[in-house]
Amino acid sequence: MPVTWSDEVDEVLRDDLTCGFAYITPAGGAVVTAVAPLGLRDRERGTVGFTTSLGFGRKLDRIKDEPRVALAYHAREHGIGDGTNRHYVLVQGDATFDPTPDREVLDAIGERLVPYMGQPRRGPFWDRWLSAYYTDRVPVTVAVTRIVAWPDLRMKGRPEVFGAPLPSVEAPPQEPPKKGTGPRVDATNAGERAGKLPHRLVAYRQADGYPAIAPVEVKSASSDGVRLTVPVGVPQGGRRAGLLAHSYRAKLIGLESRQNTGWIEVTGTEALYAPHTESGFAAPPNKTIMLLANGFMARRGLAKARKEGRAQALGR
Template structure:
């Protein structure tokens, strides 16, 4: 699925974040990049942040596997995004925090310096070569550099995003308004099959457009699946009221980013009075790579579109 973004003008970046936040940005092995496409869908893809950030200048960067990148391989602004730091697994940070970094992004940014040694420390050797072409800015590369000019950092104290978050930078956005139900709101993917494919993927992330247009990505727990869709729950205060487009990502990965496996869906989210919500998947695809063949994802392994039923 190609990612076609709309652009907006950035404001002043957030700078001088605290050491505990910087530790997470520096040490996490994986992060999730969320964008809103031109068609209005919300899409989240895995990225390798490699600890790339600058507190003084107010930016955080990552590399996106080329197969996920779509039109990100065209240099230039890509608009409002969210970069979510969701897990300390296999990284070097020790905090339990869940970080949502929102900002304006540019694709195709060339980042050099000490990146090779950083990648060699965190990734398996085969992946290092794939990323090297991306940060050199070569025309045919396997990973796309994305730089995010930080607008807001929202931090929860644990990986479940429970409790009251703290916000650095722009004030927290107002709740987004409900969206009109589209004519194609019926599911194009069997919800039960979708949930079965989530097995072995412990990280489940829901994404939607926030009240100020920046994407929001939160961890969710799946309760059940049936003919009406996938019933989910999320930490208090994180699910917006009403109906809207949303993306759902299930993710697993191993040490040094080997064995990366994902399941992606675009669809429709409806929140209920009891605080739970139903997610109706419209489309989906996934990647699953054996531990020894993780490089295939970065080298452009084809994704498989899930059957309609």
């Protein structure tokens, strides 16, 4: 039977402008990035969703190889709700996508986008420049396995579970990577950047193979790593983990994102995170500049996907 959920949870799924999306890496770690869900969900079928672009990143490649994913609805600002619902909602499930959606599907997504993002720019230039961004949208549908809802955005309090029970055992520590667990990029800079942004999420693989996502606080940063405070329930010991720190403004006009993959060592509610890779971007709060950048990155990413054969493998 499809998993269903409460009205309070549905309100969060409907209203949030952005959420964290996590997928599993081939090495058994997790990557977490920000996506715009646009209220995509179906309570009768037990699904939630979001869209991405074929030209952005390798999310679709990873989903194709390992469909178990997670979405964390962790922020209330700038959505279509009044912000009074403070639940932290973690959705876990199996993702599929349609690499060649028909025009009606894309048009329906465009209509859903308006309340969250405003009217799209139209005209000969913008239609051509943003073609890779708008017409190469890929709908991702997640068949929900479970939803865990905490009454507090800091993941505090007694959670309510919809669907499959949570794993009865904690994920055991993972084997350290061959290159060691210490930082491979500047941990001080990574921690300072993350600490300046209002939203920070860590993702890891839990005992049943699904990624989990938890909000964290940055306490300090040094050459040894980034010291974090993590919620109760994050598994103890060492493991591969992804870290996302981000900020965004209304309609996503003005945003910043900093991503890391690395190694986390957890003791109680304290953790030391050693970043191994880093990426990120910052977009100024100017809609014209944002759209120009979106068009450029989508076109460049799509050209790269085609050159590497990834677009053909996905049906494009």
